Amino acid sequence: MHIMEGFLPLQWCLVWWIVALPCVIFGIYQLKKILAADREALPLLGVTGGFIFILSSLKLPSVTGSCSHPTGTGLSTISFGPWITAVVCSIVLLFQSLFLAHGGLSVLGANIVSMGIIGPLAGYAIYRVLRDTRADIFLTVFLATAVADMVTYVTTSLQLALAYPAETGGFAGSFILFLGIFAVTQVPLAIVEGIVLALVFKYIIALKPDILIRLKVFSEERILKARGEME
Amino acid sequence: MKFRYSLEVLAVLAIVAFCALFLFIQSAVPGAEFAGSDNVGSNLIGELSGRSLESFTPLVPQWEPPSGEIEACLFALQAAIGGILVGGVFGYWLGQKNKA
Numbered sequence: 001m002h003i004m005e006g007f008l009p010l011q012w013c014l015v016w017w018i019v020a021l022p023c024v025i026f027g028i029y030q031l032k033k034i035l036a037a038d039r040e041a042l043p044l045l046g047v048t049g050g051f052i053f054i055l056s057s058l059k060l061p062s063v064t065g066s067c068s069h070p071t072g073t074g075l076s077t078i079s080f081g082p083w084i085t086a087v088v089c090s091i092v093l094l095f096q097s098l099f100l101a102h103g104g105l106s107v108l109g110a111n112i113v114s115m116g117i118i119g120p121l122a123g124y125a126i127y128r129v130l131r132d133t134r135a136d137i138f139l140t141v142f143l144a145t146a147v148a149d150m151v152t153y154v155t156t157s158l159q160l161a162l163a164y165p166a167e168t169g170g171f172a173g174s175f176i177l178f179l180g181i182f183a184v185t186q187v188p189l190a191i192v193e194g195i196v197l198a199l200v201f202k203y204i205i206a207l208k209p210d211i212l213i214r215l216k217v218f219s220e221e222r223i224l225k226a227r228g229e230m231e
Numbered sequence: 232m233k234f235r236y237s238l239e240v241l242a243v244l245a246i247v248a249f250c251a252l253f254l255f256i257q258s259a260v261p262g263a264e265f266a267g268s269d270n271v272g273s274n275l276i277g278e279l280s281g282r283s284l285e286s287f288t289p290l291v292p293q294w295e296p297p298s299g300e301i302e303a304c305l306f307a308l309q310a311a312i313g314g315i316l317v318g319g320v321f322g323y324w325l326g327q328k329n330k331a
Contacts (some may be wrong), residue, residue, distance in 0.1 A: 053313025065263025
């Protein structure tokens with residue numbers, strides 16, 4: 001989902017930087033607040049952030065005959081919300097643009113917006129809608145994760161289509177072309193990522209349910225019920 | 232009683248299906264190159280803008296890994312950092328749980 005360095009005109013680089021910066025700064029502020037209140041949140045941040053590091057380094061082959069990588073942002077979004085996820089994603093994307101020539105410093109803002117902000121926001125919306133319904137906890141994690149992954153790539157397509165409208169069909173025409181490349185490739189990856197992260201969430205519930213209860217990720221009653229079913 | 236490992240079974244099935252899909256595509260589409268979707272996207276940008284790919288120069292000077300091997304090494308390093316975090320924390324939690 002990286003937009004490569006130099007492939008986005010300067011004005012669009014600036015637009016996405018201006019969108020991304022306040023979100024990341026707000027995320028840092030939120031992170032400080034949570035960690036000051038509860039140091040035990042730090043290991044959970046380590047696990048959820050660790051999956052962003054691992055999954056976004058895996059380039060997997062997909063149906064379209066090209067490769068792409070999952071984003072891994074779902075768990076962090078559910079546990080800490082989209083703004084703190086944006087901070088973790090910024091670190092990963094900075095690493096990739098400095099050392100791997102994936103993305104770059106001028107397009108970092110655009111890449112943070114797609115992977116760290118819009119994708120997680122969409123996943124967070126799904127989670128918030130389903131959290132207080134009777135929907136299964138793991139189904140909620142699966143859907144939020146898969147949607148965060150898919151929407152990330154839809155956002156990348158949107159960003160590129162805005163910068164490069166097609167001669168015939170304009171913005172919509174090139175949006176569909178970019179979706180054909182990014183989003184279709186992503187469908188099987190998003191499904192597998194959703195299932196794997198739901199499984200990881202099960203292990204977090206098994207080992208450390210109290211931190212999820214304190215952060216009010218799900219209600220105490222539902223976490224203990226999910227835990228009871230494991231034993 | 233509900234089956235305890237249904238999620239594990241589902242995850243294994245999904246991963247097996249994913250691998251099977253890859254093998255199927257690889258044999259069904261002989262021309263599939265499995266290039267990165269980022270590169271495919273860049274080619275489309277070239278087509279849409281009518282510019283050659285070489286004319287897109289970095290706006291900010293950028294270091295590039297000198298070879299594919301070094302790039303693979305750095306990618307593995309990224310995954311390793313994540314692995315250390317995940318493994319370390321799960322171990323820490325397991326220790327806490329056993330102690331309690």
